Amino acid sequence: MKSPTTLFTRLQRLVPAHVKPKFTSGEELIKWNQEQGRQRSESIVRENRAMRMQRVMGRSGIRELHMNCSFDNYRVENEGQQRALALARQYASEFEGNIASFVFSGKPGTGKNHLAAAIGNDLILRGKSVLIVTVADLMSNMKGTFSGTSDTTEERLLHDLSTVDLLVIDEIGMQTESRYEKVIINQIVDRRSSSKRPTGMLSNLDHAGMNQLLGERVMDRMRLGNSLWVRFDWESYRSRVRGDEY
Numbered sequence: 001m002k003s004p005t006t007l008f009t010r011l012q013r014l015v016p017a018h019v020k021p022k023f024t025s026g027e028e029l030i031k032w033n034q035e036q037g038r039q040r041s042e043s044i045v046r047e048n049r050a051m052r053m054q055r056v057m058g059r060s061g062i063r064e065l066h067m068n069c070s071f072d073n074y075r076v077e078n079e080g081q082q083r084a085l086a087l088a089r090q091y092a093s094e095f096e097g098n099i100a101s102f103v104f105s106g107k108p109g110t111g112k113n114h115l116a117a118a119i120g121n122d123l124i125l126r127g128k129s130v131l132i133v134t135v136a137d138l139m140s141n142m143k144g145t146f147s148g149t150s151d152t153t154e155e156r157l158l159h160d161l162s163t164v165d166l167l168v169i170d171e172i173g174m175q176t177e178s179r180y181e182k183v184i185i186n187q188i189v190d191r192r193s194s195s196k197r198p199t200g201m202l203s204n205l206d207h208a209g210m211n212q213l214l215g216e217r218v219m220d221r222m223r224l225g226n227s228l229w230v231r232f233d234w235e236s237y238r239s240r241v242r243g244d245e246y
């Protein structure tokens, strides 16, 4: 095998005079090569994560309306919004190695999805896998696995949902209560908490309503660690959304 210096000297001869190389010695060439390899493998990890999300729910982690939601474009006009924004930002920054889950509960259109997506977008940029899914989507995907034509099984889907770095379940309490729904949410939260993976929940229900709907067992698991419960109780922002702001 050629030494880095010999290789560098040979490369120098081949490179046209006007081209400025990214390295000026054999050692720098090796470093540059290693850095390129690291960047490539990071991008493969990101691509694999996105493909996995695509496989789990037929789409990547975050829906179109919320793809550009960030902490910076969440407008603060009252104390509640200020607190919610600060807590969401802190949750994202302390995510690494944290088992704490979060619940954003309150009125429609107040930014629960916006801030959950901001957390998700921030984590995706840091190489984490994130899925935000409504209970309805979750159930139709679960039920889809029963058909003979499905290329995944109920167990496989449960496994995938239980192993993404952050799973956010949206619209809890929107459906008519079904026993199957409760069992599935219970299993997912149970598997995730026992493998130290946090779950986010978004709901219009309050504490008592969520306890009643999902049961004490699930809600107790949601309280593991330094968990977060944020009330969104101001007026809806929806009438002000034009669709082209971010």
Ligand SMILES: Nc1ncnc2c1ncn2[C@@H]1O[C@H](COP(=O)(O)OP(=O)(O)OP(=O)(O)O)[C@@H](O)[C@H]1O
Residues within 6 Å of the ligand: 065, 069, 073, 074, 075, 076, 081, 106, 107, 108, 109, 110, 111, 112, 113, 114, 115, 202, 203, 204, 232, 237, 238, 241
């Ligand atoms: N403070 C805010 N600043 C900027 N945009 C906001 C703010 N609050 C909400 N929005 C925008 O308003 C729309 C509705 O917000 P979002 O989807 O987060 O509501 P939600 O609380 O999840 O509602 P629901 O309970 O009905 O699902 C989104 O497009 C979101 O980006």
